Amino acid sequence: xxxxxxxxxxxxxxxxxxxxxxxxxxxxxxxxxxxxxxxxxxxxxxxxxxxxxxxxxxxxxxxxxxxxxxxxxxxxxxxxxxxxxxxxxxxxxxxxxxxxxxxxxxxxxxxxxxxxxxxxxxxxxxxxxxxxxxxxxxxxxxxxxxxxxxxxxxxxxxxxxxxxxxxxxxxxxxxxxxxxxxxxxxxxxxxxxxxxxxxxxxxxxxxxxxxxxxxxxxxxxxxxxxxxxxxxxxxxxxxxxxxxxxxxxxxxxxxxxxxxxxxxxxxxxxxxxxxxxxxxxxxxxxxxxxxxxxxxxx
Amino acid sequence: xxxxxxxxxxxxxxxxxxxxxxxxxxxxxxxxxxxxxxxxxxxxxxxxxxxxxxxxxxxxxxxxxxxxxxxxxxxxxxxxxxxxxxxxxxxxxxxxxxxxxxxxxxxxxxxxxxxxxxxxxxxxxxxxxxxxxxxxxxxxxxxxxxxxxxxxxxxxxxxxxxxxxxxxxxxxxxxxxxxxxxxxxxxxxxxxxxxxxxxxxxxxxxxxxxxxxxxxxxxxxxxxxxxxxxxxxxxxxxxxxxxxxxxxxxxxxxxxxxxxxxxxxxxxxxxxxxxxxxxx
Numbered sequence: 223x224x225x226x227x228x229x230x231x232x233x234x235x236x237x238x239x240x241x242x243x244x245x246x247x248x249x250x251x252x253x254x255x256x257x258x259x260x261x262x263x264x265x266x267x268x269x270x271x272x273x274x275x276x277x278x279x280x281x282x283x284x285x286x287x288x289x290x291x292x293x294x295x296x297x298x299x300x301x302x303x304x305x306x307x308x309x310x311x312x313x314x315x316x317x318x319x320x321x322x323x324x325x326x327x328x329x330x331x332x333x334x335x336x337x338x339x340x341x342x343x344x345x346x347x348x349x350x351x352x353x354x355x356x357x358x359x360x361x362x363x364x365x366x367x368x369x370x371x372x373x374x375x376x377x378x379x380x381x382x383x384x385x386x387x388x389x390x391x392x393x394x395x396x397x398x399x400x401x402x403x404x405x406x407x408x409x410x411x412x413x414x415x416x417x418x419x420x421x422x423x424x425x426x427x428x429x430x431x432x433x434x435x436x437x438x439x440x441x442x443x444x445x446x447x448x449x450x451x452x453x454x455x456x457x458x459x460x461x462x463x464x465x466x467x468x469x470x471x472x473x474x475x476x477x478x479x480x481x482x483x484x485x486x487x488x489x490x491x492x493x494x495x496x497x498x499x500x501x502x503x504x505x506x507x508x509x510x511x512x513x514x515x516x517x518x519x520x
Numbered sequence: 521x522x523x524x525x526x527x528x529x530x531x532x533x534x535x536x537x538x539x540x541x542x543x544x545x546x547x548x549x550x551x552x553x554x555x556x557x558x559x560x561x562x563x564x565x566x567x568x569x570x571x572x573x574x575x576x577x578x579x580x581x582x583x584x585x586x587x588x589x590x591x592x593x594x595x596x597x598x599x600x601x602x603x604x605x606x607x608x609x610x611x612x613x614x615x616x617x618x619x620x621x622x623x624x625x626x627x628x629x630x631x632x633x634x635x636x637x638x639x640x641x642x643x644x645x646x647x648x649x650x651x652x653x654x655x656x657x658x659x660x661x662x663x664x665x666x667x668x669x670x671x672x673x674x675x676x677x678x679x680x681x682x683x684x685x686x687x688x689x690x691x692x693x694x695x696x697x698x699x700x701x702x703x704x705x706x707x708x709x710x711x712x713x714x715x716x717x718x719x720x721x722x723x724x725x726x727x728x729x730x731x732x733x734x735x736x737x738x739x740x741x742x743x744x745x746x747x748x749x750x751x752x753x754x755x756x757x758x759x760x761x762x763x764x765x766x767x768x769x770x771x772x773x774x775x776x777x778x779x780x781x782x783x784x785x786x787x788x789x790x791x792x793x794x795x796x797x798x799x800x
Contacts, residue, residue: 233624240615240674247671248637251645267651321534329538332545338783339776340732340751346758347548358551361568400791453641456734460755474643481647498644505639
């Protein structure tokens with residue numbers, strides 16, 4: 223046996239456990255979800271004994287207003303939330319380089335706090351913050367005279383949508399910030415300092431010097447954050463539960479209820495598959511862009 | 521403007537910036553803390569009280585007491601997350617070594633398989649995973665969370681570890697072999713120590729990932745308090761006791777404090793991993 227063959231065998235043996243894991247808990251379930259989506263599966267997951275209905279689930283889903291509403295809400299949410307994530311994250315990241323060294327540690331510690339809290343707990347915290355009777359946000363808005371009555375943040379459709387974006391961005395901005403700090407750290411110190419010292423033109427310098435250098439990082443951050451936003455579940459489930467009605471349901475939260483509350487496995491799988499395709503499209507775009515950057519490529 | 525003035529202006533602006541960002545990041549937490557020390561029932565008092573008249577620790581006693589024993593969810597989370605991390609690191613280190621240091625036919629297939637797996641939305645795997653766990657009789661057990669979480673963390677972990685492996689010069693490995701060290705000795709003495717920071721950082725991120733995981737934990741624990749992790753426990757507490765928010769707040773404080781402390785301690789590691797791998 224040549225040494226090359228031996229090396230291949232060793233490598234496959236080393237990769238095998240991980241690959242098996244991926245096959246069992248990632249790839250097999252995806253295939254199974256596709257299969258579910260071709261069957262009429264109400265109150266059962268026994269697809270072998272269920273009627274095969276081809277693309278009828280897809281046809282029914284495509285014909286329903288609910289699907290298109292949820293689809294548009296999910297993508298619209300993604301665009302708004304990711305824009306906010308990246309802008310705020312960039313502001314935070316720039317701030318950590320702007321403040322003197324003595325404050326840098328505490329600022330980073332602040333920024334990491336939202337990141338450390340599990341998303342669904344964060345959602346319940348925001349539910350309490352946005353409580354229309356005794357929530358501090360509504361109360362402060364009344365006190366500074368912006369509104370007469372505390373707004374019904376979670377009961378009115380548009381406000382509920384905004385609330386989800388706010389709660390999502392609370393954590394998202396922190397994630398984006400740490401991501402972008404990595405990019406900003408690559409900028410030579412002199413360039414950054416010269417941009418900082420001259421206060422008047424610092425905005426122009428940001429767009430003409432800093433941004434072009436960190437653009438690759440921003441690009442990657444955009445894609446990661448959009449993939450995360452497209453599959454958003456925890457924040458919706460914990461904050462509004464999709465309500466009022468189903469007006470703030472995303473593809474994931476709608477599918478989850480269809481699965482585990484209404485036991486419509488076929489229809490729910492259709493939503494899940496659509497979510498997967500959407501995220502896959504973004505991912506394919508991403509892989510084709512950054513493939514050359516894998517550091518351990520030959 | 522002279523130098524001194526400029527420095528003062530810079531300092532004042534910095535303090536304002538830190539204060540604004542600090543408020544944004546800490547306000548929800550601060551409000552939960554204030555609520556948690558309000559006597560039960562007064563959290564719904566109008567006008568809103570920003571500091572209770574009579575701060576109390578009674579709510580903490582309640583959530584830690586016989587009725588809720590919220591600390592059990594912390595133990596459950598520790599078991600689930602530690603179990604997952606041990607599995608993840610073992611599988612990820614082995615496969616990362618193959619990907620980064622060995623030339624083999626299916627190297628890029630493996631790499632792509634990992635990267636694509638990292639993009640799979642939980643909703644598309646949740647139902648079959650639930651059915652699988654039901655058939656295996658693993659519902660309401662730690663295994664139903666440990667096994668999938670162990671795999672969910674693989675793509676990021678093996679990516680992080682592989683990039684550290686890739687930085688170990690091949691000459692170093694060859695030199696060790698020439699000196700008479702066997703393959704395993706070389707790996708344990710030379711390669712692993714160099715990759716240790718990557719492995720550690722992957723471990724911390726994998727731990728936090730499965731600590732915060734909700735959809736799977738919620739689905740497979742089906743209301744069994746004996747295995748409920750922290751996110752599931754707090755979510756159900758906050759839904760069931762919507763009118764006793766002082767309890768919910770105390771429960772939240774108790775369960776997030778350990779992880780907040782851990783994250784602040786491992787801040788540097790977390791940040792390195794975050795900017796290197798991009799994280800959910």
